[in-house]
Amino acid sequence: MxxxxxxxxxxxxxxxxxxxxxxxxxxxxxxxxxxxxxxxxxxxxxxxxxxxxxxxxxxxxxxxxxxxxxxxxxxxxxxxxxxxxxxxxxxxxxxxxxxxxxxxxxxxxxxxxxxxxxxxxxxxxxxxxxxxxxxxxxxxxxxxxxxxxxxxxxxxxxxxxxxxxxxxxxxNMRVRTNNSFSDEAFEKFLLRIGNGTQQILDDGQSTIELPRYICIEPNNNGLQKLIDSVYSNLKTVDPDNSYLGRAILTTKNENVDKINTLVMDQFPATPSNTKIYLSADAVADEDQQGHYPTEFLNSLTPSGTPPHKLYLKKKAPIILLRNLNPTEGLLNGTRLCVLNLGTRIIEAKIQNYRG
Incomplete structure (x- = not known):
């Protein structure tokens, strides 16, 4: 000033x-x-x-x-x-x-x-x-x-x-506001990594050992326990209030699809509130169509695109992958809640989260 x-x-x-x-x-x-x-x-x-x-x-x-x-x-x-x-x-x-x-x-x-x-x-x-x-x-x-x-x-x-x-x-005002020991410990751990002060294992790979309190169990129940911890009581709570600020992050598309399917399975399922959308894949060059069959194209999930089979239910949280309308807040990364599932149109509401 x-x-x-x-x-x-x-x-x-x-x-x-x-x-x-x-x-x-x-x-x-x-x-x-x-x-x-x-x-x-x-x-x-x-x-x-x-x-x-x-x-x-x-x-x-x-x-x-x-x-x-x-x-x-x-x-x-x-x-x-x-x-x-x-x-x-x-x-x-x-x-x-x-x-x-x-x-x-x-x-x-x-x-x-x-x-x-x-x-x-x-x-x-x-x-x-x-x-x-x-x-x-x-x-x-x-x-x-x-x-x-x-x-x-x-x-x-x-x-x-x-x-x-x-x-x-x-x-860190976010940690101070939440007043959570686990948040504070995790925040300090991230700062040590960012500042280069975290202890590195002497294996020639610059490997960092993660604290046990932020790791899931290396078995079939570990991932389900993580989902239950982040998205608890999916069948009873109001999504407009329960999902704001919650997300599970992973580094590989195959894990994204697996976790999304597990989370979506926990929502109430009825014929009227469940929909599977299929992508329309085709080769632009007609001379190359014989080299790239449709089944092969359907198996690809490039970064920044949804899977071939998009499995959705009403009240489920979704995220945009493109800047559709910046003036209305529809940007890459905007989180929404599904209201209705049509044949070709998905009606969704922006989640007003400003964390």
Whole structure:
């Protein structure tokens, strides 16, 4: 706020904090304060869900017209005479959440564009910019990249980093609010991994031993106990209140399909509330159809696509895999509750979870 209200030298900031430390709360508080003074504040994020959590937020690629693919010399497709350029000129602050997720060239591309719009060679054209995120989480994804390539692509390797002041958030407000010992212990365990202080087994593989309290039993009952712990009493509770903030994460698609089927089997089953949707798979090139039979295509489940047989029931939680309508909150990662199952249409309600 001092940088906004007075002419200070430091104008670029980075809010660094682990998940649950209150970064989004801080952003929205700043946005509300600045806008209450009739100033312009732009809020963007590197992902659709993060943008949805910001007041008036949009994705950075959509707002700043960032080109794809990104190159070391790229600039955004923003005309100096456009309304967007005028909004950038008049903005008192620009907040960018989840900045470590994007390649450093994306940040530098926006920097060059701002310099051109503002006709100033200072970082980001002299605008006050607050970046935020957590370097302990996922870094930019480099196709076929080595570990060194991924590290080299992150924001800290950019020439802009020397101009950024880091503002750390250290208290996990989510754990403090829940007041749970298991949550606190797990949060400290994750921080030790992220900070590189967790003990590593001397096996040449950088193996980390997981605490027993976060592991499921290595038998047939272990997975079922996990499901019962996360989704208890599926046949009796109200899904609008019971499933918010709950999820089971896994790294492989085959495990996703297996867990989804086990969870779905626990919902009440009647002919009117159960539906199986089949995908329509075909080869675009007619000359290649003989090489790829339909049965083979049906067996494939590429990342980011549902299985060939989509097994659903009413009141079940589902998640979107595409940005269907960002203005209405229908983004990749949005969670919904199934209301009705038609022949070709699924009616669902967005779960208003803002964790």
């Amino acid at each position: 001092d940088a906004i209200q007075t002419e200070t030298k430091q104008k670029i900031f980075f809010v660094d904090g682990p998940g649950g430390s209150g970064k989004t709360f801080l952003y929205n508080t700043l946005l509300a304060r600045v806008r209450s003074e009739h100033r312009v504040a732009l809020a963007v994020a590197s992902s659709g869900i993060a943008a949805e959590l910001l007041s008036g937020g949009r994705t950075a690629h959509s707002t700043f017209k960032i080109p794809i693919p990104i190159l070391v010399t790229s600039t955004c497709n923003i005309s100096k005479q456009s309304i967007l350029a005028e909004s950038i000129r008049t903005a008192s602050i620009i907040i960018w959440d989840e900045a470590p997720m994007v390649h450093k060239h994306v940040i530098e591309c926006v920097h060059r564009t701002f310099c051109d719009i503002m006709e100033c060679n200072d970082p980001f054209g002299g605008k006050i910019v607050m970046l935020g995120g957590d370097f302990r989480q996922i870094l930019p994804v480099i196709r076929h990249g080595r570990q060194a390539d991924i590290v080299e692509s992150n924001l800290k390797r950019s020439f802009l980093w020397q101009n950024i002041q880091t503002l750390p958030l250290t208290i």
